[in-house]
Amino acid sequence: xxxxxxxxxxxxxxxxxxxxxxxxxxxxxxxxxxxxxxxxxxxxxxxxxxxxxxxxxxxxxxxxxxxxxxxxxxxxxxxxxxxxxxxxxxxxxxxxxxxxxxxxxxxxxxxxxxxxxxxxxxxxxxxxxxxxxxxxxxxxxxxxxxxxxxxxxxxxxxxxxxxxxxxxxxxxxxxxxxxxxxxxxxxxxxxxxxxxxxxxxxxxxxxxxxxxxxxxxxxxxxxxxxxxxxxxxxxxxxxxxxxxxxxxxxxxxxxxxxxxxxxxxxxxxxxxxxxxxx
Numbered sequence: 001x002x003x004x005x006x007x008x009x010x011x012x013x014x015x016x017x018x019x020x021x022x023x024x025x026x027x028x029x030x031x032x033x034x035x036x037x038x039x040x041x042x043x044x045x046x047x048x049x050x051x052x053x054x055x056x057x058x059x060x061x062x063x064x065x066x067x068x069x070x071x072x073x074x075x076x077x078x079x080x081x082x083x084x085x086x087x088x089x090x091x092x093x094x095x096x097x098x099x100x101x102x103x104x105x106x107x108x109x110x111x112x113x114x115x116x117x118x119x120x121x122x123x124x125x126x127x128x129x130x131x132x133x134x135x136x137x138x139x140x141x142x143x144x145x146x147x148x149x150x151x152x153x154x155x156x157x158x159x160x161x162x163x164x165x166x167x168x169x170x171x172x173x174x175x176x177x178x179x180x181x182x183x184x185x186x187x188x189x190x191x192x193x194x195x196x197x198x199x200x201x202x203x204x205x206x207x208x209x210x211x212x213x214x215x216x217x218x219x220x221x222x223x224x225x226x227x228x229x230x231x232x233x234x235x236x237x238x239x240x241x242x243x244x245x246x247x248x249x250x251x252x253x254x255x256x257x258x259x260x261x262x263x264x265x266x267x268x269x270x271x272x273x274x275x276x277x278x
Contacts, residue, residue: 023114024197024210025121028168028226029233030264037079037236037260046232046264048073077232077262083116084256085109091249105253106240113238113257115212121233121261122170122212125222129263130271131155133225137218139277140175142182149179149202152225152270159267161227168206169225170197172213174276179207220275230269235259 033044050071087109089101124130133152140148153167161167171179176199180186186200186207197208205225214222224231240255263269 021111021115021118021211022197023118024170024208025118025212025224025231026114026233026235027197028170028208028228029121029231029261030229031233033077033232034234034236037234042079042236044077044079044232044234044260046075046077046262048075075262075264077234077260077264079234079236079258079260081117081120081259081261082256083113083259084254085112086252086254088245088248088250088252091251102251102253109240109253109255113255117233117235117257117259117261118210119212120259121231122210122214122224124214124231124261124263125224125271126214126216127263129266130222130224130269131266132222132271132273134273137216137220137273137275140178140274141277142178144277145175145178145182146202148272148274149205149225152272153203153205155270156225156227156268161268163204165227166206167204167225167227168208169223169272170208170210170213171223172211172221173209175221175223175274176207176209178276216273216275218273218275220273223272223274224269225272226269227265230263230265231261232264233259233261 033046036042036044050073052070053068087105089105133148133155138148149169152169156167157163176186179202180200183202186202197210198206199209200207213224216222235257237258238255239257240253242251242253244250245252
């Protein structure tokens, strides 16, 4: 028999967790409809209203015509997405562990489902409902990156987004690196600013970074430049349930999150469909 069989196994006091991915996209969504949905399949009808015609004249009496019927608009956000988990920990494993194993698994599950929701919000940038700035994917370099952001902001202003409105652009790491090279004032030493993906500000645009930015078919990314009203998101239900599997000496935990997301104000979003230039 090998002497290795008699070497005792020591369980470390600290549990190494996977690196977490912050939930960045959800932070800049409109979540006002969250209280209106309670179960899977519920639909939130987001109503909009058109603009009445404004008639101008010089002098004379005003002669009113028949009142116009102002068209309204509506967008349906269906709450039908689910992200779930189901794991167990053997009683033997739990006894040998020094402690904190279930807490660590719980944290991993929470962050994993949060990341799944963030990925789906980011994926909206690749849908037909998301207006693209360029007809084809554009290569980004130090020489043109600021111009492309400016063009995106200009498009929002042309859509009547007010200059004082908070605008956020969420970018992948390579885009942030090029932006920093082009705009040396991007980063800040203010630790209060560097939270949940936020890496700086360019003009009136808050710059955030995320690995969840949508990848397009040209080996680039679809980057959202938007106001907080452009995308609606609702996570009305989170359920976690511990249980004992019948045929195992183990504890198990299962759970899910219910959510939905939708572009509800497309005029307040523009997608920079870009790739890293050489």
